[in-house]
Amino acid sequence: MSESAVIDIKGLTKYYGHRQIVHDVNLSVPRGCIYGFLGRNGMGKTTTIRIFLGMEEATRGSASVLGEDSATLRPETRARIGYLPEGHHVYGWMTVKECGQFQASYFSSWNQDIFESVLTHFRLTPGMKAGGLSRGQRAGLCLALTLAPEPELLVLDDPALGLDPVARRSLLQSMLYVTRQADRTIFFSSHLLSDVERVADRIAVLDGSVLRADCTVDAFRQGLRHYVLKFRETPPSAPNWPGLLQSFRTDHELAITVANPAADFETRLAGLQPESIEPVEMTLEDAFINYVGERGEKTFFMNGKEAK
């Protein structure tokens, strides 16, 4: 796995003072894939990204990127990574064109055609002042600046934040465009699960500083099941089954969300003697909310393997 891994994180732990931000995270991102990095705010996503990019030190554990230890990345290796930080900062006094020239001076490779085509995509012209751009336009400019050096690895920290739907779509199109070349890898964090579902091959979910899922989008959706059981009388409470994430009772119904249910799970449900059992399909968003919503102690989707 590690050989083709573009990002390889092992036992990564980070404290700020006494506060633990990231706890024992293991993650391996293979070359050529689009990886969605999910988790609620303040769960350590940005910190994880900054550590594997060598901008912060780990308290424990290690990270490597493009085969090199993150703590001692050479400038040549850094130049092969495109990083779009949160917030899309630009120097407001520069024009769009000047931003490009400024950025280009730091990279040995610079594809002006890519720079200009991304600008066009976001309806930007070279003479515009960076300080006067809208949020979506600024995101477009930053994306153009990040893509023009043709990085092997693209790391986008919440790139869609504050973008309108049109700009978001342009962002996704740009991401798919980049991965036309099979050896290009994208690692992006996002809260927009519909975007993640569209473009990601795999997802990693960081929750309460712990990595709680690392699998394909489909495996995540399929692994989470939701059932509604109807009863004539007041429903019994749900036994503490392994994998049970949530249960919810109304007068005549018991709703259950379970992760990676055992093969005989529906038999167990039938054991409660309901009048009917109805499996309910969940969207990725439902699945995510159910998964990170309440119980923080369990981890079910690690590389497709069931965790202890």
Place this chain on the structure above:
Amino acid sequence: MSLIFSVSPASDIPIYRQIVQHVQRAMARGHVKPGEQLPAVRSLAEDLVVNPNTVARAYQELIREGLAESRSGIGVFISERRQVFSREEQVRRLGQGIDQLIHEAILLDFSLPEIRAALEKRWKESQLDAVDPENPDRRKK
């Protein structure tokens, strides 16, 4: 052939399944014909703005269900209609669709004769543009 439609990621139907269903509908309505080539995975992915692996997975499903076939090095093509499912599986799948129809119809207060009439009307409509006149009996191989 053109397969432009819109996928909705926020749906409870996975995106690859939405693509499969779209092709199935297009076939049932006769909008795509056996022998037609499906768009290249990469280009359909970019048109729909979805991950290429999702499109590839949809194509695999279509191939698995016997609706399309892969010709190596060229691409994926719509197959001649043939049945890959056993009779039991055909009946089971039809049953699923019927159940859904019945639930819907009951909630909307339709009677059985009304459903029957509506079903026949729609059946005829879909046959008008669907059937290839040279090959009207599509069940036989």
